[in-house]
Amino acid sequence: MDSPIDPNLGSGSLLIAWQLKDKNVLIVGGGEVASQRVESILVTDAKITILSPAEGLSPRTKRFLELYPDRITYLDRSFTSPDELHNMDMVLTAVDDNDLSLEIVGMCRNARIPVNAADIPDLCDFYFGAQIRDGPLQIMISTNGMGPRLSALIKQKIQGSLTGCEGEAIRKVGELRQLLKVYEPGVGGAAGRKRMKWMTQLCNQWDMEEFASMDEEMMKRIMEEGWAQDRCPFYEEVGGKKKSRTFTAYSPSWSGLLVSSLSFIAGLSVASLLLTRRR
């Protein structure tokens, strides 16, 4: 457990997964930037309040109001007093009024409410970044404000490196871990360490596609033929079907070989054509 020390320290942000279940989030403003904030918060289970005169609503914000009336409370007016912050757990401003932004940030700071003001990055408690989501899997890419456009490019690159079954694999592994706690209850201590060691080994032994394909029956077999016998079973042992994946994983080389062979044959054919003509 005594892992090496990363020399790449200092001057960064603390990337965290903030919990907003049943929390209240106030979004001041209703324009295009505000609509991006609404979307960010809709990812969570927070209760959202949008404060903006109707004439300031972008088409996208209006669409969110139509689609999620149960999650968004809409107040058709401007920000008036510190009372607006009552009961709020987070505040996001996206208004075309720098003075108002500054004022709201000050109020939030006094009330110790985390705040992000789109137009005053220096005073924000936190920033947003490019996001990828696949069920329980969430990935954020932050350039610490230095290259918002590049983070979109890096996001594409990362999306391309994922198979698309990671979210499902994580969900299934989450279920397996719950089942494991039924077989071996107890928080922390020896039981916790034993469970963690076994799960780590299983994760090293199985791949994402295999985890994603687990069903209830297979999980039961993993527990009974694996955990109960103090070992980590292989995928095929517990009913997993050998996939064509083993073949397609090497597809670039296979197709390369195929093209080469076809070219070889083409070369032969051209030569034999020449040969025939010569006769």
Place this chain on the structure above:
Amino acid sequence: MDSPIDPNLGSGSLLIAWQLKDKNVLIVGGGEVASQRVESILVTDAKITILSPAEGLSPRTKRFLELYPDRITYLDRSFTSPDELHNMDMVLTAVDDNDLSLEIVGMCRNARIPVNAADIPDLCDFYFGAQIRDGPLQIMISTNGMGPRLSALIKQKIQGSLTGCEGEAIRKVGELRQLLKVYEPGVGGAAGRKRMKWMTQLCNQWDMEEFASMDEEMMKRIMEEGWAQDRCPFYEEVGGKKKSRTFTAYSPSWSGLLVSSLSFIAGLSVASLLLTRRR
């Protein structure tokens, strides 16, 4: 700008880049988990206080105390009273005492201080995730607590998809954006939109390696031969050296073509050999 609405909403965390420059972070505990918290916070510029009896310090925590005496204040004692939270902007607990954790979380909640307790996930304001850092580029992978081991595997996959020059590219683009603001000052409005449009086009036209290789002279040429003439210059136009990368970027197809051609020639040769023999 009216981007489509992501249907993948609800039940997630809000992934954010929290700002800790000149903020105070209290870490209660000094064991192995606490040392991971210390490392997470060292990524930022926060001032860290570690509160733990010396006998509870892990080798790794001790190493951090030795390496970063200017960033970490160490208090050799247990948590005693709410006064410990005075002036703190964030609190992380990693102690083998569930009751103490609960108590500290309660105090933080009252004082509205963001808190993470390693042993009580349900009460945390935020979670940590697997992290990748390359200078200004920071990436976090969160499985929302469902598969910590899988996030390590996804981290490896993502690291493999990056070239390693993304951080440098972001840093250089950050410098170019500063320079752009010298040529075209003004916050927001028409100037902001014009700058953004030009930067977006440049980002679509150049790749990461090209941005990473920019020097001061090249940035000046980009501004004078590009921005000043209302166009986006290509990399080679402003002194960028054509890299073997231009070739290797297409290497799968090029090498495929090469192999095919060689095979074609081999086919021809075998045929001509047959032809020669026939004669």
